[in-house]
Amino acid sequence: MDRRTVLKGLAGAGGLALTGLSAPAIAQGASARTLRFVPQANLANFDPIWGTQYVVRNAAALVWDTLYGIDAQLQPQRQMVESEETSDDGKIWTFKLRPGLKFHDGEPVLAKDVVASLSRWAARDPMGLMIIAIQQELTAVDDRTFKWVLKQPFPKMLYALAKNNAPCSFIMPERIAKTDPFKQITDYVGSGPMKFAKGEWVPGAKAVFEKFADYVPRQEKASWLAGGKQILVDRVEWIVMPDPATAAAALQNGEVDWWENPIADLVPVLKKNKNISVDIGDPLGNIGSFRMNHLFAPFNDVRARRAVLMALSQEDYMRAIVGDDNALWKSLPGFFTPDTPLYSELGGEILKGKRDFDAAKKLLAESGYSGQPVTCLVAQDQPITKAQGDVTADLLKRLGMNVDFVATDWGTVGSRRAQKTPPGQGGWNMFHSWHAGADCITPAAYTAIRANGEKAWFGWPNSPNTEKEITTWFDAKNLEEEKAAIGRVNKAALEDVVYAPTGFFLTYTAWRKNVSGITKGPLPFFWGVSKSA
Amino acid sequence: MLSYILRRIVATLPVMAIVALFVFSLLYIAPGDPAVVIAGDQASPEDVERIRQSLGLDRPFLVQFGGWVWRILHGDLGTSIFTNLPVSAMIGQRLGPTLSLMIVTLLLTIVVAVPLGVVAAWKAGSLIDRVIMGFAVFGFSLPVFVVGYILAYIFALELEWLPVQGYTPLTQGFWPWLENLILPAIALGCVYIALVARITRAAMLEVLQQDYIRTARAKGLGQGGILFIHALKNAAVPIVTVIGIGIALLIGGAVVTESVFAIPGLGRLTIDAILRRDYPVIQGIVLLFSFVYVLVNLMIDVIYTLVDPRIRY
Numbered sequence: 001m002d003r004r005t006v007l008k009g010l011a012g013a014g015g016l017a018l019t020g021l022s023a024p025a026i027a028q029g030a031s032a033r034t035l036r037f038v039p040q041a042n043l044a045n046f047d048p049i050w051g052t053q054y055v056v057r058n059a060a061a062l063v064w065d066t067l068y069g070i071d072a073q074l075q076p077q078r079q080m081v082e083s084e085e086t087s088d089d090g091k092i093w094t095f096k097l098r099p100g101l102k103f104h105d106g107e108p109v110l111a112k113d114v115v116a117s118l119s120r121w122a123a124r125d126p127m128g129l130m131i132i133a134i135q136q137e138l139t140a141v142d143d144r145t146f147k148w149v150l151k152q153p154f155p156k157m158l159y160a161l162a163k164n165n166a167p168c169s170f171i172m173p174e175r176i177a178k179t180d181p182f183k184q185i186t187d188y189v190g191s192g193p194m195k196f197a198k199g200e201w202v203p204g205a206k207a208v209f210e211k212f213a214d215y216v217p218r219q220e221k222a223s224w225l226a227g228g229k230q231i232l233v234d235r236v237e238w239i240v241m242p243d244p245a246t247a248a249a250a251l252q253n254g255e256v257d258w259w260e261n262p263i264a265d266l267v268p269v270l271k272k273n274k275n276i277s278v279d280i281g282d283p284l285g286n287i288g289s290f291r292m293n294h295l296f297a298p299f300n301d302v303r304a305r306r307a308v309l310m311a312l313s314q315e316d317y318m319r320a321i322v323g324d325d326n327a328l329w330k331s332l333p334g335f336f337t338p339d340t341p342l343y344s345e346l347g348g349e350i351l352k353g354k355r356d357f358d359a360a361k362k363l364l365a366e367s368g369y370s371g372q373p374v375t376c377l378v379a380q381d382q383p384i385t386k387a388q389g390d391v392t393a394d395l396l397k398r399l400g401m402n403v404d405f406v407a408t409d410w411g412t413v414g415s416r417r418a419q420k421t422p423p424g425q426g427g428w429n430m431f432h433s434w435h436a437g438a439d440c441i442t443p444a445a446y447t448a449i450r451a452n453g454e455k456a457w458f459g460w461p462n463s464p465n466t467e468k469e470i471t472t473w474f475d476a477k478n479l480e481e482e483k484a485a486i487g488r489v490n491k492a493a494l495e496d497v498v499y500a501p502t503g504f505f506l507t508y509t510a511w512r513k514n515v516s517g518i519t520k521g522p523l524p525f526f527w528g529v530s531k532s533a
Numbered sequence: 534m535l536s537y538i539l540r541r542i543v544a545t546l547p548v549m550a551i552v553a554l555f556v557f558s559l560l561y562i563a564p565g566d567p568a569v570v571i572a573g574d575q576a577s578p579e580d581v582e583r584i585r586q587s588l589g590l591d592r593p594f595l596v597q598f599g600g601w602v603w604r605i606l607h608g609d610l611g612t613s614i615f616t617n618l619p620v621s622a623m624i625g626q627r628l629g630p631t632l633s634l635m636i637v638t639l640l641l642t643i644v645v646a647v648p649l650g651v652v653a654a655w656k657a658g659s660l661i662d663r664v665i666m667g668f669a670v671f672g673f674s675l676p677v678f679v680v681g682y683i684l685a686y687i688f689a690l691e692l693e694w695l696p697v698q699g700y701t702p703l704t705q706g707f708w709p710w711l712e713n714l715i716l717p718a719i720a721l722g723c724v725y726i727a728l729v730a731r732i733t734r735a736a737m738l739e740v741l742q743q744d745y746i747r748t749a750r751a752k753g754l755g756q757g758g759i760l761f762i763h764a765l766k767n768a769a770v771p772i773v774t775v776i777g778i779g780i781a782l783l784i785g786g787a788v789v790t791e792s793v794f795a796i797p798g799l800g801r802l803t804i805d806a807i808l809r810r811d812y813p814v815i816q817g818i819v820l821l822f823s824f825v826y827v828l829v830n831l832m833i834d835v836i837y838t839l840v841d842p843r844i845r846y
Binding site for chain 1: 565569570571580583584586587615616618623627682685690698699792793794795801802809
């Protein structure tokens with residue numbers, strides 16, 4: 001009997017037992033003004049610039065507002081900004097704030113706060129760093145106006161200020177934003193629709209957010225991080241539950257209202273409960289990653305990397321991650337998020353069709369591989385990396401490779417993958433990860449696609465063609481140019497095998513039916529969500 | 534007696550010092566880097582290095598250790614790398630749930646296990662004895678999390694008598710406090726009950742064969758009086774010892790139990806801190822647990838003198 005069967009058995013029995021029953025007393029007594037939410041992970045810190053974990057970004061989106069917000073069409077829309085102007089040469093951006101914006105301490109949001117916030121954000125964000133590299137000055141013109149003067153045009157400015165990839169450019173009071181970006185803030189006065197109840201925060205267990213009465217929502221309909229962020233409950237309680245079976249039981253029992261990411265194994269049980277709704281949470285999903293070390297044999301030879309691609313079955317990986325639910329995954333002959341405007345399969349033939357082990361073995365032999373151990377770092381405490389690691393071990397063995405399977409935890413993988421020493425001396429040959437689809441729409445926040453050698457993400461791929469086309473994308477003037485550039489990035493990155501994508505997968509979200517207004521998106525949006533008794 | 538207790542308290546200092554050095558060294562050489570976890574998956578190596586520097590993790594071992602010891606001597610357990618909150622405050626937040634869980638479990642164990650052991654010894658070899666010992670083997674064999682899931686299914690999901698998860702402080706009422714602890718305490722107590730029941734039975738069997746028990750019977754004393762007044766008191770030393778040793782078992786079991794029932798206690802704090810490599814928190818918790826264990830052993834030694842007047846220090 002495996003983990004999946006046990007979980008299904010335990011939680012499933014509960015689900016069946018509850019089907020058709022009324023909500024338990026404990027739920028009926030709970031206030032309809034409090035939404036109880038189980039987040040994807042523990043909110044261990046609360047500085048969205050210092051710590052870039054998604055869970056921090058998600059909580060921060062409640063507490064701090066942004067100048068622009070990305071909408072469901074992936075377009076940047078004005079949020080705290082009332083208007084903007086660009087000089088004819090594209091080098092001077094002048095922004096004007098909306099009137100009446102307030103921080104949670106009652107102070108007005110001023111241009112000097114924005115300048116300090118953007119400076120702190122830019123020091124930690126890949127796009128921010130690109131802006132800093134060409135920045136002449138960033139100044140407050142008056143209380144509501146600020147100006148960003150650049151040495152050369154930066155066409156992706158609004159996207160940079162709107163993007164939902166961590167870190168987002170959240171606006172904080174100047175006194176907080178002046179904190180060193182590599183040190184954590186301790187004051188959580190925000191500009192967003194909810195206040196952080198610091199006194200009730202128990203890291204690892206609970207975080208509480210209270211409605212900010214003086215928040216001025218935009219008039220437009222809310223769409224992801226854009227539009228009117230209307231909060232319809234008084235309190236949102238984040239209840240951290242490390243055990244998925246417990247979270248499933250608590251949702252069935254009415255002890256919580258919304259579970260951000262139920263694991264695939266438990267979804268059939270939740271679907272059977274008439275009091276619970278289940279749907280895809282983030283339509284942008286995730287991309288699985290088989291990351292190879294380009295510095296050492298065998299994967300320093302592109303033929304060895306291509307051999308892996310030729311033999312790799314994305315279906316095997318995806319089924320290991322999501323199980324039998326075909327709605328949750330699709331093949332991905334490329335690196336960019338499916339169903340988004342720039343998606344491309346150019347050059348993706350190597351990942352399509354029947355897997356050719358004979359040709360892969362032949363290519364591997366040509367690369368000079370002669371049976372040396374291949375060190376695979378596999379984090380066992382992350383279900384996604386564990387599942388991928390098991391498939392990889394089998395794949396590499398079938399290719400005739402000598403697998404050194406290092407079963408460890410994510411914390412160890414995190415530090416060991418930074419080692420540039422040879423695999424036998426504390427280094428590594430490959431590890432698994434996954435990337436949020438929201439980060440893989442364009443190269444802007446897609447660190448894993450970068451292939452600038454020593455400066456690249458772990459594995460340090462060096463593909464001048466990929467880098468050249470990424471630069472072309474940044475300079476693109478319109479959607480057509482962007483699409484063409486992304487196609488060429490995809491092709492070049494597959495030719496040089498920057499990394500091996502293991503497929504595209506989605507996850508569910510689940511909530512009780514007395515909760516309404518939950519929308520699909522790359523993070524849980526609480527505006528527009530209400531709850532009846 | 535007082536001087537003995539004082540000597541024992543003084544003797545805890547070198548023990549704590551050795552524990553401190555051991556824990557610090559172990560964490561220093563253990564793989565993993567909190568800066569990597571903080572920086573997130575997309576961070577550059579330069580960002581990670583800057584975070585390491587800002588946290589002081591790039592300093593030599595002796596400098597880090599010296600600073601930590603100096604702070605501890607001043608009553609400061611340090612600050613969590615992740616939450617930026619004082620470790621003592623974080624432990625304070627979590628102490629209540631864990632202490633509550635352990636107290637309820639301990640009481641449950643004593644109330645259930647000791648009478649079971651006594652009855653099993655009294656009816657040694659009978660069906661009752663076999664049933665009780667069968668339960669004990671069952672209790673030993675079932676992992677805490679399995680018992681936890683089964684209990685949650687029956688009593689929370691099926692019968693809807695008790696909540697699945699969470700913790701309510703005692704300040705919000707006795708029943709709200711207790712209802713969150715019943716299932717976790719039973720789950721955690723299973724192994725403990727089995728252990729104490731078996732030891733009680735073994736100790737009682739030995740005592741029940743003594744001459745003075747035969748004399749008591751000959752004098753016409755009732756069975757209850759013989760078992761619970763004469764025999765149990767003389768069998769108490771090994772029982773108290775195993776209850777004390779079991780505190781360590783409870784601490785270990787609390788880590789799993791708190792995860793299964795989402796109780797915000799020290800066990801979960803420990804797991805979270807280890808997975809994130811939050812060194813100051815791990816060090817603070819281990820020191821606390823070590824201190825508690827030393828203290829419990831001291832209390833047991835004192836209790837020996839109460840249950841057996843022949844023992845003197």
